[in-house]
Amino acid sequence: MPFVSKPRTFNASINETVLGVGDKAVTLGGMNTLPLYFFDAPAKNPPIVGIEITDVDGDFAAFPELAAFYEGAATIAERAKKAAAAEGAKFLCLRFEGADPAGLDRSAAECAAIAKEVAEAIDIPLVISGSKNVEKDAEIFAACAEATSGKNVLFLSAREENYKTVGAATALAYGQKVGAESSVDINLAKQLNVVMTQLGIAPANIVMNLGSAAAGYGFEYVASTMDRVKAAALEQNDNMLQMPVMTPISSETWSVKESIMAEQDMPEWGSQEERAVAMETVTASAVLASGSDAVILRHPKSVKTIAAMIAALL
Amino acid sequence: MALKGLDIFKLTPKTNCKDCGSPTCMAFSMKVAQGALSIDKCPHMSPEALATLAAATEPPMKTISIGEHKLGGETVMFRHEKTYVNKNIFAIDLCAGMDDAAVDAKLAEVDKVDYERIGERMRVECVYVSVDAEHGADRGVAVVKKAAATGRDVILRCCDAAVAGEILKAAASDVKVLAGANGDNWEAMNALATEHKLVLGVCCKDLSAAHDTIEKLEAAGNKNLIINICADTIKDAFSFAVQIRRAALKDSDRAFGYPTIVNLSRLAPEDYTMQVALASLFTVRYGSVVVMGRMTYAEALPLFGLRQNIFTDPQKPMKVEPGIYPLNGADENAVLAVTVDFALTYFVVTGEIERSGVPTNLLITDAGGYSVLTAWAAGKFSANTIAKFIEENDIASKIKSRTLILPGKVAVLKGELEAKLPDWKIVVGPNEAIQLVRFLKDFK
Numbered sequence: 134m135p136f137v138s139k140p141r142t143f144n145a146s147i148n149e150t151v152l153g154v155g156d157k158a159v160t161l162g163g164m165n166t167l168p169l170y171f172f173d174a175p176a177k178n179p180p181i182v183g184i185e186i187t188d189v190d191g192d193f194a195a196f197p198e199l200a201a202f203y204e205g206a207a208t209i210a211e212r213a214k215k216a217a218a219a220e221g222a223k224f225l226c227l228r229f230e231g232a233d234p235a236g237l238d239r240s241a242a243e244c245a246a247i248a249k250e251v252a253e254a255i256d257i258p259l260v261i262s263g264s265k266n267v268e269k270d271a272e273i274f275a276a277c278a279e280a281t282s283g284k285n286v287l288f289l290s291a292r293e294e295n296y297k298t299v300g301a302a303t304a305l306a307y308g309q310k311v312g313a314e315s316s317v318d319i320n321l322a323k324q325l326n327v328v329m330t331q332l333g334i335a336p337a338n339i340v341m342n343l344g345s346a347a348a349g350y351g352f353e354y355v356a357s358t359m360d361r362v363k364a365a366a367l368e369q370n371d372n373m374l375q376m377p378v379m380t381p382i383s384s385e386t387w388s389v390k391e392s393i394m395a396e397q398d399m400p401e402w403g404s405q406e407e408r409a410v411a412m413e414t415v416t417a418s419a420v421l422a423s424g425s426d427a428v429i430l431r432h433p434k435s436v437k438t439i440a441a442m443i444a445a446l447l
Numbered sequence: 448m449a450l451k452g453l454d455i456f457k458l459t460p461k462t463n464c465k466d467c468g469s470p471t472c473m474a475f476s477m478k479v480a481q482g483a484l485s486i487d488k489c490p491h492m493s494p495e496a497l498a499t500l501a502a503a504t505e506p507p508m509k510t511i512s513i514g515e516h517k518l519g520g521e522t523v524m525f526r527h528e529k530t531y532v533n534k535n536i537f538a539i540d541l542c543a544g545m546d547d548a549a550v551d552a553k554l555a556e557v558d559k560v561d562y563e564r565i566g567e568r569m570r571v572e573c574v575y576v577s578v579d580a581e582h583g584a585d586r587g588v589a590v591v592k593k594a595a596a597t598g599r600d601v602i603l604r605c606c607d608a609a610v611a612g613e614i615l616k617a618a619a620s621d622v623k624v625l626a627g628a629n630g631d632n633w634e635a636m637n638a639l640a641t642e643h644k645l646v647l648g649v650c651c652k653d654l655s656a657a658h659d660t661i662e663k664l665e666a667a668g669n670k671n672l673i674i675n676i677c678a679d680t681i682k683d684a685f686s687f688a689v690q691i692r693r694a695a696l697k698d699s700d701r702a703f704g705y706p707t708i709v710n711l712s713r714l715a716p717e718d719y720t721m722q723v724a725l726a727s728l729f730t731v732r733y734g735s736v737v738v739m740g741r742m743t744y745a746e747a748l749p750l751f752g753l754r755q756n757i758f759t760d761p762q763k764p765m766k767v768e769p770g771i772y773p774l775n776g777a778d779e780n781a782v783l784a785v786t787v788d789f790a791l792t793y794f795v796v797t798g799e800i801e802r803s804g805v806p807t808n809l810l811i812t813d814a815g816g817y818s819v820l821t822a823w824a825a826g827k828f829s830a831n832t833i834a835k836f837i838e839e840n841d842i843a844s845k846i847k848s849r850t851l852i853l854p855g856k857v858a859v860l861k862g863e864l865e866a867k868l869p870d871w872k873i874v875v876g877p878n879e880a881i882q883l884v885r886f887l888k889d890f891k
């Protein structure tokens with residue numbers, strides 16, 4: 134019997150969500166096939182890659198390529214400009230690591246000023262992520278949403294504990310986009326989408342962050358959760374799980390041993406920078422295969438590679 | 448694939464003779480479908496009907512052995528549906544066109560990566576040797592011998608049956624897979640693979656041509672096959688891997704019920720970052736042998752970690768036994784550090800404590816097999832559970848030291864633990880296990 138390809142598309146599709154404004158605005162989601170199965174149907178909006186900078190100056194001593202990439206950038210606006218020009222980067226993620234009350238404890242007003250500066254320095258869409266402290270994030274997101282009003286910024290993320298304040302201060306007050314962050318569990322993801330839409334946030338303004346882990350660190354739960362979310366969205370047409378998925382990768386992968394062990398402490402492992410790049414590249418690729426519509430990476434080489442891989446699959 | 452009762456009924460003589468002990472052929476068929484009776488209880492089934500049944504009850508994807516490794520045998524598209532059965536293996540590629548120095552250097556490099564992670568040995572399992580007619584059989588034999596000398600399974604890719612035959616004459620015992628059968632040479636290649644008892648790799652440049660060749664090989668009696676995806680583009684390679692697996696598992700297409708080989712070195716020559724990205728993609732989606740241009744620690748650490756995760760059985764939590772684990776020759780006076788019984792956490796933390804060289808007793812509490820924060824969020828790693836564990840297991844009489852080091856991620860437990868364990872000095876350790884090395888050394 135001859136083999137006949139049977140393309141598999143679904144009657145349901147992932148929501149389309151627009152980030153940013155102007156020529157460089159991007160649309161996430163829209164597909165009605167399983168992740169990256171562009172041979173089943175042409176990609177409406179292929180997944181995209183974002184590049185991350187933080188409000189805290191990084192220590193690039195162990196990362197010569199990264200240091201060279203940002204060389205000469207004295208201010209955060211200059212770093213943002215360089216990042217935004219990275220090959221393959223379709224959006225920029227500004228992460229307020231410095232807002233952590235247990236760290237620098239940067240004030241909401243300061244964060245808002247930085248967000249404004251960065252938003253004005255770049256023409257690609259902006260994503261703002263927080264310190265992982267739920268109370269503090271609610272404060273800084275509110276201030277940043279106001280400061281970047283009109284830019285169609287995505288805030289990562291609202292969680293079970295703070296979705297009311299975050300949702301109200303970003304999506305409802307300023308028409309910005311909001312991420313719904315849950316911890317690697319399909320039921321929690323759905324529940325959060327339900328309550329956020331009940332709050333009055335349009336589904337098209339919600340992006341999901343289903344949680345993440347570095348490759349080798351409990352990643353099987355991430356992969357299976359994403360597989361199940363896609364199955365529910367496409368096969369069962371569950372519209373409370375049809376929001377596109379954005380996954381922060383670098384914030385997980387750059388803190389595992391493979392990325393932080395200095396070369397002099399483990400000479401046989403070789404270049405620390407290569408290890409950090411490989412760890413974020415492997416994790417990003419696996420997350421995209423499992424169903425993420427966008428990933429956030431730190432190293433320009435990983436950004437370029439993952440963007441090229443997506444392009445090669447089209 | 449399970450057959451429905453009705454399908455089986457159609458194959459019975461429909462005479463209701465009751466020799467099988469069932470009142471009717473239909474009743475008998477229903478019981479067979481449920482697995483309650485075996486088909487041979489009916490003495491009147493025709494040989495044709497039995498053959499049809501045997502084919503229909505074959506597993507959808509065959510399990511193929513390459514050396515000690517089993518590939519294929521999968522029954523589901525996604526691990527949450529049940530489990531994946533056989534992990535993919537990694538290979539490094541060699542070409543007979545390389546000179547000896549280059550071959551030796553590459554093999555020496557791949558030998559450097561060999562370590563253990565949660566009880567599993569992590570190393571490249573295979574060498575994929577490509578020989579074209581112009582390289583000649585002698586050169587092929589030399590490279591195959593070098594590859595086999597590393598103790599890895601060798602896949603020989605050679606589409607010229609005459610050259611392949613000569614290589615195998617001299618080195619068959621060094622080879623596990625002969626890859627290179629196609630629509631033109633399949634008969635000769637089949638004869639070679641059968642003679643030398645090797646797995647035969649079928650080239651797949653085009654899905655329907657490969658399907659055709661496999662059907663011919665199966666008709667000739669060979670079902671010890673692997674599909675070598677030789678697509679020219681990344682898009683096609685991925686598309687083939689998915690479509691082959693999907694046809695086998697979802698559409699019961701037996702011809703595609705075989706594991707696959709994907710050669711990334713060919714799809715992204717010299718671009719090792721792209722290769723590592725693709726290796727990850729094919730680990731998650733349906734590559735069985737993933738061939739790469741190199742495998743340094745930078746590539747191995749995330750890839751082997753990913754593979755280990757993806758191929759764990761979701762029905763079996765990875766747990767270690769709770770208890771006191773003395774490390775670095777710790778005696779009862781050594782400090783006590785506490786953590787959870789999740790195998791990954793245990794592995795990471797013991798690795799770092801061992802690296803510090805500081806004698807330490809590690810207390811593994813019963814935390815349901817969860818990571819530190821997961822267990823904490825689930826209430827399985829709290830001041831209560833830790834204090835209770837220490838009491839119930841009478842740790843205080845087994846350990847003289849009264850210092851207890853907490854994982855940094857659950858620093859919040861300090862106050863409550865101090866209240867519950869007044870005799871103990873509770874110290875908050877670092878967030879990441881890797882920082883334990885410094886921490887323990889300074890702590891002394």
Ligand code: B12
Pocket residue numbers: 315316317318321344345346347350351352354355385784785786787789791792795796816817818819820821822823824825852853854855856876877878879880881883
């Ligand atoms: C995989 C995962 C799960 C899996 C479980 C996997 C498992 N066996 O534990 C599943 C899906 C089941 C799960 C469930 C839940 N999870 Co969960 N999960 C994760 C995830 C993605 C990875 C965890 C992991 O494997 N880490 C790797 C191991 C090695 O880390 P670790 O144990 O902490 O060990 C490190 C350090 O702590 C340190 N260390 C360990 N021991 C020691 C000891 C000493 C002395 C020292 C100094 C250091 C040290 O060394 C290690 C390496 O550095 C994390 C997010 C993330 N990226 O971390 C969320 C996460 C832990 N989960 C979370 C939550 C909330 C939950 C749930 C409550 C949600 C729910 N579904 O209801 C449940 C709880 C379970 C339940 N209700 O039954 C939250 C916890 C939030 C918080 N800060 O409290 C997290 C952080 C996600 C998030 N960002 O929200 N989870």
Ligand code: SF4
Pocket residue numbers: 459460461462463464465466467468469470471472473475488489490491492
């Ligand atoms: S023995 Fe065979 S033919 Fe007779 S009743 Fe049973 S199934 Fe039917």
